[in-house]
Amino acid sequence: MFELLGVSSHALMAQLVLGLVNGSFYAVLSLGLALIFGMLHIINFAHGAFYMLGGFATWLLMQWLGVNYWLALILAPLMVGAIGIALERTFISRLYSLNHLFGLLFTFGLALFIEGVMHEVFGGISKPYSVPAALQGALNLGFMFLPTYRGWVIVFSVVVCLITWFVVEKTKLGAYLRAATENPALVQQFGINVPLLITLTYGAGVGLAALSGVLAAPLYQVNPHMGVNLMITVFAVVVIGGMGSLGGAIITGFMLGIIEGLTKVFYPPASNLVIFVVMALVLVARPNGLFGK
Amino acid sequence: MNSYKNQKAIWAGIFLVALALPAFIYPVVLMNVLVFMLFACAFNLMLGFGGLLSFGHAAFFGSAAYVTGHAAKEWGLTFELAVACGVLVALALGWIFALIAVRSKGIYFAMITLALSQMIYYIALQAPFTGGEDGIQSIPRPPVFGVIDVSSNLALFYTILVIFVIAMLALVRISQSAFGQSLKAIRDNEDRAISLGYDVVKYKQMAFVISAGFSGIAGSLKVFVFSIATLTDVSWLLSGEVVLMALLGGLGIIWAPALGALIVVAMQYLLAPYGAWVTILQGLIFMSCVLLFREGILGMIRDLLNRRRAKPSTSPN
Numbered sequence: 001m002f003e004l005l006g007v008s009s010h011a012l013m014a015q016l017v018l019g020l021v022n023g024s025f026y027a028v029l030s031l032g033l034a035l036i037f038g039m040l041h042i043i044n045f046a047h048g049a050f051y052m053l054g055g056f057a058t059w060l061l062m063q064w065l066g067v068n069y070w071l072a073l074i075l076a077p078l079m080v081g082a083i084g085i086a087l088e089r090t091f092i093s094r095l096y097s098l099n100h101l102f103g104l105l106f107t108f109g110l111a112l113f114i115e116g117v118m119h120e121v122f123g124g125i126s127k128p129y130s131v132p133a134a135l136q137g138a139l140n141l142g143f144m145f146l147p148t149y150r151g152w153v154i155v156f157s158v159v160v161c162l163i164t165w166f167v168v169e170k171t172k173l174g175a176y177l178r179a180a181t182e183n184p185a186l187v188q189q190f191g192i193n194v195p196l197l198i199t200l201t202y203g204a205g206v207g208l209a210a211l212s213g214v215l216a217a218p219l220y221q222v223n224p225h226m227g228v229n230l231m232i233t234v235f236a237v238v239v240i241g242g243m244g245s246l247g248g249a250i251i252t253g254f255m256l257g258i259i260e261g262l263t264k265v266f267y268p269p270a271s272n273l274v275i276f277v278v279m280a281l282v283l284v285a286r287p288n289g290l291f292g293k
Numbered sequence: 294m295n296s297y298k299n300q301k302a303i304w305a306g307i308f309l310v311a312l313a314l315p316a317f318i319y320p321v322v323l324m325n326v327l328v329f330m331l332f333a334c335a336f337n338l339m340l341g342f343g344g345l346l347s348f349g350h351a352a353f354f355g356s357a358a359y360v361t362g363h364a365a366k367e368w369g370l371t372f373e374l375a376v377a378c379g380v381l382v383a384l385a386l387g388w389i390f391a392l393i394a395v396r397s398k399g400i401y402f403a404m405i406t407l408a409l410s411q412m413i414y415y416i417a418l419q420a421p422f423t424g425g426e427d428g429i430q431s432i433p434r435p436p437v438f439g440v441i442d443v444s445s446n447l448a449l450f451y452t453i454l455v456i457f458v459i460a461m462l463a464l465v466r467i468s469q470s471a472f473g474q475s476l477k478a479i480r481d482n483e484d485r486a487i488s489l490g491y492d493v494v495k496y497k498q499m500a501f502v503i504s505a506g507f508s509g510i511a512g513s514l515k516v517f518v519f520s521i522a523t524l525t526d527v528s529w530l531l532s533g534e535v536v537l538m539a540l541l542g543g544l545g546i547i548w549a550p551a552l553g554a555l556i557v558v559a560m561q562y563l564l565a566p567y568g569a570w571v572t573i574l575q576g577l578i579f580m581s582c583v584l585l586f587r588e589g590i591l592g593m594i595r596d597l598l599n600r601r602r603a604k605p606s607t608s609p610n
Contacts, residue, residue, distance in 0.1 A: 037400075042400075043400045043403075043404060091580070091584065094584060095583070095584075098587075099399075100399055100400055101346050101399060101400065101403065102583050102587065104346070104348075104400055104403055105346075105536065105540065105579060105582075105583050106579070106580055106583040106584070108533060108536075108579060109575070109576045109577070109578070109579025109580040109582075109583065110576065110580060111576070112533070112572050112573070112575050112576030112579065113572075113573055113576030113577055113579075113580065114576075115572060115576075116569040116570070116571075116572030116573035116574075116575075116576055117569075117573055119568070119569040119572070120568065120569040120570065120573065228529075229411075232407060232408060232411045232529060233408075233411075235404045235407060235408055236404075236408040236411075238404070239401065239404050239405055239408060243401075269419055272415040272418075272419075273412055273415050273416065276408050276409065276411060276412035276415075277412070279405070279408055279409075280393050280409065280412075283393050283394070283396075283397070283405065284392075284393065287396045287397055
C-alpha cells in the first residue's frame with residue numbers, strides 16, 4: 001500500500017470510515033434541525049436533549065419491559081416524538097408570533113430542564129447498552145475490520161436521510177410542507193391544516209433526533225449529558241450547510257464527519273476544532289453557508 | 294427633575310449599603326455577585342441595545358480569566374497589568390468573533406457565536422498553558438500598582454467595588470451616548486439606519502468589541518476572587534447563564550441584568566447542595582421568562598410605574 005505524508009492508506013481509509021459514523025449522526029441531527037427550522041423558523045436548542053431521550057428510551061425499554069433494540073428503533077422515536085408534539089402544542093406554538101430568538105431561548109431552557117431532570121432521576125453515570133446479537137462482530141473490508149454495528153449505523157442513517165429527503169421533496173405531503181414553508185397563509189386558504197402540519201413537522205424532527213439517540217445507545221452509552229457537546233457541533237454543521245436545504249444538511253453532515261476523521265489522521269489535537277474552523281472559513285467566503293440562499 | 298434627583302439619591306444609598314455589606318455577608322460571595330453583575334450588563338450592551346444575541350460570551354470572560362491568571366502566576370505581573378492583559382485578549386477575541394459573525398443576523402448570529410466559543414473551549418482544554426481539566430490553580434493576588442495590598446478578602450472587595458462602579462458608569466454612559474442611541478436605532482430598524490447612511494456593520498462590530506472588553510474585565514477580576522481559572526469559565530453553560538441573567542433582569546435597561554445576576558448567583562449558592570436542581574430551576578426560569586415576562590423583572594416594574602404616571606395626564610381628555 002502507498003503512503004501519504006507518512007500515513008499509510010490503511011489508517012487513512014479506516015479513519016474515513018469512522019468519520020462517516022460521526023457524519024451519520026451529524027447528518028440525521030442537522031436534517032431534523034433543518035426540517036424544524038424550515039417550518040417553525042426556530043432553532044431547536046433542545047435537539048440534543050431529545051437525542052439523549054431517544055437513547056434513554058431505548059435503555060429504559062430494555063430495562064423495564066425487556067423490549068429489544070429492533071423494536072426500540074421504532075418505539076423510541078415515536079415516544080419522544082409524542083413528547084415533542086405535546087410540547088409544541090402547549091408551549092412552542094405560542095412563540096411563533098414573536099422574534100425568532102425567543103424560540104431559541106425557550107428551547108435552550110427546555111434543554112436545561114430535561115437534562116437536569118434526567119440527571120436528578122437517573123444520575124450522571126453512563127448506562128451501558130449492548131450491541132444487538134445480529135450486529136456483533138466485524139466486517140473485513142480488505143483495508144480494515146469494521147465493527148458491524150458501525151457499518152449498520154452508516155447504512156441505516158443514509159437510508160433514513162434518503163427517505164426523509166424523498167418524502168419532503170417528492171411526495172404530495174412534502175409538497176404541502178414546502179408550500180406552507182413559503183406561504184403559510186395561502187396554503188391555509190386552500191383548506192390545508194397548516195398548524196397541524198407544523199406540529200407534525202416538529203414531531204418528525206424530534207423523532208429523527210431520538211432515532212439518532214437509539215443508534216448511539218450501543219456506541220457511546222447512555223447518559224443525561226450525551227447530547228450537549230454533540231449538539232453544538234451540529235449547530236456548526238448547520239451553519240456551514242446553510243439552514244434552507246435538507247439535501248445540504250445531509251451532505252454537509254457526512255462531509256464534515258469525513259473531514260473530522262481525516263484530521264484525526266494528520267493532526268489529532270485539532271480534530272475537536274476542525275469543524276469550527278471550517279465554519280469560520282465558510283462564513284467569511286459565504287455568509288449564508290454552502291447551500292444557503 | 295425631582296425624579297432625577299431621587300434617582301441619584303437612590304443610587305448613592307445603594308452604594309453606601311454596598312460599602313457596609315461585608316460586615317454582614319462573606320466578601321467572596323459579594324465579589325462573585327459583582328463580577329457577574331458586570332458580566333451580565335456588558336452582555337446586555339449587545340442584546341438589549343444592539344439586538345444581537347451572543348451565545349458565546351463565556352469565551353471573552355474565560356479567556357480573559359485564563360490570561361490574567363497566567364500573567365499573575367507565571368509572569369508575576371501586578372494586579373492592574375494582569376487585568377489589562379486579560380482585557381486586551383478579550384478585546385482582540387471580540388474583534389475576531391465580530392469579523393466572522395456580525396454579517397449574520399438573529400438565530401444565525403447566536404449559533405455562530407456559540408460555535409466559535411466552543412472552539413475557544415476546546416483550545417482551553419488542550420493548550421499547554423491552561424492546565425486542561427485542572428485549569429490554572431492557586432493564582433496569587435498581586436498588589437494593585439505594586440503598592441496596594443489586596444491579599445485580604447476585604448481589601449479585594451473594595452478594590453473590585455471601585456472597578457465595578459467605574460465600569461458600570463462607563464457602560465451607562467456608552468448606552469446613553471450617540472453611539473448607544475445609534476445602536477438602538479439599528480436594532481429597531483436596520484434598513485432605515487442603512488438608508489440614513491449609518492455603517493451598520495461597523496456599529497455592530499464596535500458594540501461587540503466593547504461588550505467583549507467589559508466581559509473581559511469581569512473574567513479577569515473573577516480570577517483574583519477565587520484564585521482559579523477553569524473550563525467552566527469558557528463553557529457554553531456560562532454563556533447560557535449570562536443570557537438568563539440579562540433576560541431575567543430586563544433587556545431594555547442597560548443595568549437591569551445586574552438584578553438578574555444577583556438572583557441567578559444567589560440561586561446557585563442556595564441550591565448548591567441539591568445537585569441538578571440548579572439546572573432544572575434555571576431551565577424553568579428561562580422558559581417562564583420567554584413565555585410570561587419577556588421584559589424582565591425591572592422592565593415590568595418600569596412599565597407599571599410608567600402606567601401609573603401616565604394615568605393622571607390622560608384623564609382630562
